[in-house]
Amino acid sequence: MERVMNYIIDNEASIIMTEYDKHGNELSIVFDKDKPMMIETRPFELLNDSIKAYGYDIFGAFRGSRSILGNIKMPPINVNPRKVMIWFPCSSPKDRECVWLAHAHIVKRERLGRKKTRIYFKYGHTLTLDISTYSFDQKMKKAAELHVYLIKEEVGEYMGNYYGFDIVKETGNRNYRIDNRSSDLFEDF
Known part of the structure; x- marks a missing residue:
């Protein structure tokens, strides 16, 4: 897997998740189109650095989303205001195991169990998460609402x-x- 020091999220990226190296350092794996890359920063910092590259920060993105969607927990965010790239966390962004998904890349989801869902992406990837389909659908709905x-x-x-x-x-x-x-x-109205 390619290892990268710096990376700015673009509209080809679909999944961001935590990975620990052999020394216990928290890194990010980004699935960019058809290849995974290891980025030498945490997912939350990667998102914040990318948003800063587009002119604001992750806290402003959360505030903006909440001003549109209401005071909801774990809102989706727009990473790039010029291109409308909506990402949402599958658990609390404070959770080190939080996986972030790009709304535009999700094709469908499949219920595998009470709290297990498989997500299908447009480039052929699948990701299985410990999340109920109901919770996942609610996150997708809010991301779609923000996107629209x-x-x-x-x-x-x-x-x-x-x-x-x-x-x-x-x-x-x-x-x-x-x-x-x-x-x-x-x-x-």
Whole structure:
């Protein structure tokens, strides 16, 4: 396995997990497309260093996610605000055994037992974790929610002040009526 001193997470990476070397040092294994690499830093630090390379830090990423998703435990985070790369922890990020997964690379999951789930990735990898499918599905749901929110914000869908048109087909008419809207459709939400 290739050993790397420095690594910045990009959109080809799919899994980050802890590995201990023969001296007991905590390192990271990153699955980048079709090859695993050993990175000489802990997963939490690797994520933080990568996020810093994109202009902020992991604590800001957690705060940002919570401002969108509510005050949830172990929220997913966006590692790169320019490309929307959502990662989520499978256990507490404080846990040294925490595995981080890239939401965009997950294809499906399979229940193997009460608290055992196999995850399938787009490059053909599988990962079996001690997590219930219910917990895993909840983490995927929150990651998807964050992903959709950030994509919609990027294209301006959550910016407000949309006046647009009301398009209505009234009973008995063959054509639609198009009316200009005089107020923001979303102001009551």
